Structures are given as C-alpha cells and as structure tokens.
Amino acid sequence: MADDTVYNGSGDDIAPEMLEAAKALLVKRYKYIKKPDESMKRLAWIGATHVARDMVASPERYAPVESGRVIPDVSPLDPLDILRQDHQLPALPQVFLELQQAISSESTSADDLAEIISQDPGLTAFLLRMVNSAFYSLPMQIDTISRAVTVVGVNQLSTLAVGTSVISLFKDIPEEVLDMEQFWKHSVACGLIARRLCRITGQGDPERAFVSGLLHDIGQLIMLQAEPERVAAVHAHARDKDTLLFAEEKNLLGFDHATLGGMLLRKWNFPFVLVAAVLEHHHPKISQKEAEPALVHCAETIATGLGIGSSGEFFVQPPNMDVWTSMGLTPERIDEMVEDLDEELEEAFQILIKQ
Incomplete structure (x- = not known):
C-alpha cells in the first residue's frame, strides 16, 4: 500500500x-x-x-521486537486432538447449557429465558448493564431480566447471553504470548463494528453480528490453553517472516485458529450462523446465505486497520473484495462506522471484560 x-x-x-x-x-x-x-x-x-x-x-x-531470536520449529497438529482433550477445554456452566437449549427451542418464552438467566447473578448483572448502556440506548431504565427480554426480544437476549457468557471461561490465560486486554479490546471492537455494519447495511441480525465478532478469535484462546509453546513459536515465525498469522498457522500447524474456533463452537452446539461466522471470518464463502460471516470478515479488517487492540495479528487482512464491495463501504460510511466508537468500546469493554 x-x-x-x-x-x-x-x-x-x-x-x-x-x-x-x-x-x-x-x-x-x-x-x-x-x-x-x-x-x-x-x-x-x-x-x-x-x-x-x-x-x-x-x-x-x-x-521493537527483539531480533536474532532462535525460533523453534513447529510440527503439524490435528485440531481434533485438541478438542478431544476435554480436560483442557473450559467447563461449560449449567446456565450456559440451559441457555443453549433455550436458544435452539422455538417454544422458549420470555419468562423461560428470564428464569434461566436469573439463576446466575453475575450474568444477570452484566446483561442489565449491557441493556442499559449505549449498546442499546433505550429511552427507559431496565431493572429486571424479564423486562429486558420483553424489550430486547427472546432470541436477541438469549444470543447475547450465550455469547457473552463464554468470556468468563477464558480469564486465566497467561499473557506471555498474547496481551489478553488487547485481545479482548480487538474482539469487542470487532463485535461492535460488525453490529454497526449490520445496521448500516440492513444485513444480518445485530446481536448475532455482535456475538460473532466477539467470539471470532476464540480458536486462538483454545490454542493458547492447549499448546502455549507451539502457539508462541507460530507467532514468532509469522513476525519473523512478515506473514499473516492465520496463513502461518495453516502453513505450520495444518489448520488455523478460525477452523479450530468453528469446530469448538460446533462441539458446543452453537447455532449454525455463529459457527459459520467464526469458521469463515478470514475466508467468507460467497455462497453463504447468512450475513454474519461477511460482517465479521469486514469488521476484523476495519478493527485491525484502526489499530484497536490486537489478536496477535500484526497485518491488516486483505478483505475479499466481493464481500467488501457488498457492504457498500464509502469514505463517508467508514466515518459513520467509527463515529463515537471509542466511547462505545470503552463502555462495552468495562461491562464485558472488567466486570
């Protein structure tokens, strides 16, 4: 460039x-x-x-990153070997499992969802903070989960609850390889930008877009938990060669973090649209009927291009130009995308990560 x-x-x-x-x-x-x-x-x-x-x-x-380092070789890895090691995967809380059943059931009512969420005081508190924040900018104060479900919607709030409840599972990852505060800032920014793109373009669902962006790099976290030394070596190789991180993952490991993240969400029985968004966020399928993979793909390019946070990737990924063009992005629309983004990001970050 x-x-x-x-x-x-x-x-x-x-x-x-x-x-x-x-x-x-x-x-x-x-x-x-x-x-x-x-x-x-x-x-x-x-x-x-x-x-x-x-x-x-x-x-x-x-x-500056120190030069002259000895970078260890990296041997290939089967992603299924990571997912088979259940003892290394975070344990899913009961409320998460119940939310999963609720989100996949067409008969879930507002009262059902409110009852499930209310079992977890932490989830209840932070969802209420989210609903009362600039994320929704509602004209009234929402003080109960039942009211939140009524105002926001059953599917919308259940998607938000399922997606954001995952964050608490990954708070003990060591920061030797990845600055976790910067990682989550990048992830929250991707979610917010995907949500803004959704609303500007009229494509997809705002909550699903947000959660898809929030979780798009979850495969990185699983890699860090299961293979921290191997991941550190892959990051070092990518920086040393000036290559895209996900490309170097595929080159050295045989798969990238998007593939592993999609496999994990599939194992956890996440809705297809969220699985697809995580799986395809570097390479969205043109034939994909759901909008969220394209939204997250473009949101990641925008978040990295702005320099917000870091997932460990140094370079701005080249977007699929058919997908990028389909967003109707113009300089004016980019301005609209980033207007007051820092303020919204800070508020959302405080609610989701610093809770």
Missing part, C-alpha cells in the same frame, strides 16, 4: 513526528492491501491518527 494512502490529512492535536511514526507503522501493517479503494484509504487515514494517539498513551506497546 503506497505511503500517501496511509495518512493524508491533518492531525493538529498530534505531534508531527508521532504522526510520521504512526504512518510508517501503518504502511507496514497494510502490506497485504494491494489495491485499496477509497474506503480503505479512509480507514488507513483514520487508523494513522488513532495509532499515533495510542503511541503517545502507551509507547510500550510499540517497542
């Missing part, structure tokens, strides 16, 4: 040298974007200003 597409505007509140440093970094991150359209150029411009401000606030995140 040419230098002049990365930053091409003013940043009066940012020191010129910091803008130049951010621009140089963004040129590297956009390495695989070969023929950017005007919306991608606008994304890069906004990303440069966002990264420049983050460089000022958190310079330690941008320290």
